[in-house]
Amino acid sequence: MVADLIESIAKIVFVFSMNVGFFAPVLGWVERKQSALMQDRIGANRADILGFTAIGLFHSLADALKVLAKEDFIPAGANKFFHTVAPFICLVPAISTFAVVPFGGRYELFGHQVNLVIADLDVGILFVFALASLATYGVVLAGWSSRSNWSLLGGLRASAQMLSYEVAMGLTIIGVIMVFGSLRLTEIGALQENFFHWGIFLQPLGFVLFFTCAIAENKRVPFDIPEAESELVAGYFTEYSGLKFVMFWMAEFLEIVTISGIVTTLFFGAWHLPFVTDQMLLSWLQFAGANGAAFLAMLVNVATFFAKVIFFIWLQMSIRWTLPRFRYDQIMRLCWKMLLPLALVNILITGLVVLVL
């Protein structure tokens, strides 16, 4: 009982510190530096502590300090309650979605079963969708409560876009669920032990569709029409400042991490190394004793998982700095006339193959 409690607390602290403490500030730096490298620039490099710049990493720290010192501004005529509550509604789902994403398998440590996922829900993937839908409220409320035309337009666009892409996303995921026969993310991860059973080989079309829909759900370029800087200033968070502004910003970055985690879990073998089964890994690490081998295997798997996550973060950042923004009608056409029918075709083909095999 006590061991369970310690395990849970350790996992929550680990995931929370990894996401909020590591990924959120570092992604701010990554976005600046990666875009700079892709465009032959140098990027942020001026913030320093005692002349030591750490290739621009201190800019995240400087940003945090700046934001804390800023005025929390609520525009005249805005709905104070919803204006205050909207960033929280945006941020909380972004933080809590990672609870169902497994970042490692099951390990036998000192006679105690360690399952590296905070909440091993048997409807894990549905939980992800539920929280993704909740995030829509945050965006729409932020847009509506600001009493600004930019915000309202951004909120409207966001609501239409996010609801549309949720449909396509949900249908895309059905193919994956049919193949693996489970909604539990730990089980889907465990089933991908064999390299050729990775989701990308079983559902190649599903991966492309899911990744597209996920980026659209996160409202990032090329689907950033809700915040379109050149048209709507900053879209639904135009009227926000200080910490509340940063909450939207953090929600976006945490969603990148969550999307990468889910894509890794569903399509890229979760915590498994390619061509290495759990048994092989344990036998290679036998030199450290039974408990030591399990512990080392746990470290290797967690490192593998986060390496994959970091790769997908890089990929999403690359896409963001490569493609131009879609027009609004193009976004809707892509969703309803291309992604949705393709998702249905994917379900049909998957169903036929599952039936025949």
Next chain:
Amino acid sequence: MSKMTGLEQSQYHPLVGVPMATLKPKQVRKNIHLTLWEKLYVFEILRGLFVTGKHFFINLVGFVLPPAGKKRKVFTVYYPEEKVTLPAAYRGRPVLVAGANGAEKCVACGLCEKMCPAKAISIVGGERAGGERYPVSYTLDMARCVYCGYCEEVCPKEAIVMSSEYQGLAQRDRAILRYSKDQLLRSEESVKGRLDYIRRIYSKCSY
């Protein structure tokens, strides 16, 4: 219209005028009907990602382990430490040119004052003992100047030119930006490049 363009171009000195070939618009693909491969879109995205990814990795290596003898692949100028050498055609803030005796060349004819579209210049003319005119005060309000260069173009004595100075032009007090004659005076050598340049271009224009 095209004939006009050609005439104007041929009037300019080759050093000044832009070569006609570079003025031609680039060939744009007019056919907006995409092929099936392009309509699939995913592969075109991959192609775009390959291009940006190539830049990313080349620059990543260039920063961490620059290959020996290779120049920096980045064009960024670290501004306060590094500065670009500005071309002679750059119009910075206008300055008065001093003659050989150290006094300003200006004869206070008032053409620049009259010409200035922003009304930034105000001159009080006077006469020296020998009957030579000179500006008693020459005030240039840099808060109003629009850097058009008309003053320089209209000046019969090459007494006011656009220098390449651009610093100190953002102040919290507008009074600071009202430059007096002493603050505007520069030696002839310091604006030599600009003088050569205006002789070259304005000599080609006939009013």
